[in-house]
Amino acid sequence: MTTGRVLRGGALCAALLPGWASAQTMITPEAFLDAAVGKTLTFYEIRSGGLVGTEQFLNRRMSVWREEGQGCVYGQITTPNGQLCFLYDNDPDGIPVCWWPFLHEGRLMVRLASFVDSEIQEVRSMTDRGLDCPNAPLS
DSSP: OOOOOOOOHHHHHHHHSTTOOSSOEEOOHHHHHHHHTTOEEEEEETTTOOEEEEEEEOSSSEEEEEOTTSOEEEEEEEOGGGOEEEEETTOTTOOOEEEEEEEETTEEEEEESOSSOOOEEEEEEEESOOOOOTTOOOO
């Protein structure tokens, strides 16, 4: 088993936004992807603190998502209107799930881009380790 480097707090924010401040700062999907591509990020729900899942960013157009105890699901990434959107292979309605990435008090967060649900997730780790998912698409 290989151990990846983990970026936390200030190091993660500095990688995303040089000169970052502790206040909430929206970041572009492109800046988020600049930091995330080739990495695996772990997401936690901010209110409960519970693990939501882990996502490996294979490239700027494709990721693989895995919830705890479940299999891998591949997703297509798009960035319309300042949002970071994912359309996963197992999504029955064909509608992407979109997020607004931002920094808050030195922590990387994503907020669901929906006015109905204000779910916020925190990225607690960013590593070089992959998810070891079978049949990873090549492009």
